[in-house]
Amino acid sequence: MTVSAYIFFDVKLGKTQEVLNQLRSIPNITNVAVVTGEWDIVARITIDNLEELYLITSEQIHLIEGIIDTQTAIIEKEIIRE
Numbered sequence: 001m002t003v004s005a006y007i008f009f010d011v012k013l014g015k016t017q018e019v020l021n022q023l024r025s026i027p028n029i030t031n032v033a034v035v036t037g038e039w040d041i042v043a044r045i046t047i048d049n050l051e052e053l054y055l056i057t058s059e060q061i062h063l064i065e066g067i068i069d070t071q072t073a074i075i076e077k078e079i080i081r082e
Helices: 016-024 050-059
Strands: 003-011 029-034 041-047 067-074
Antiparallel strands (some): 029 041
16 A cells, blocks of 8 residues: 655755755655745655655655755545546
């Protein structure tokens, strides 16, 4: 069973494009958006299980220079309109 989540990023000023490029290189990240408001970037990730989510966030995402903080929200239920 796959797991999807949104990851919200607080990014250092002037580092948005660099962080965006690094996130786009992670295969499990399906969408990335630069947004306004409290967070600078929002990414959607789809993985096989929570252990994989942990490994990707701790061993790849958290090592990206320019990221100040992250918050992850696991999707419990989703309604997609067509």
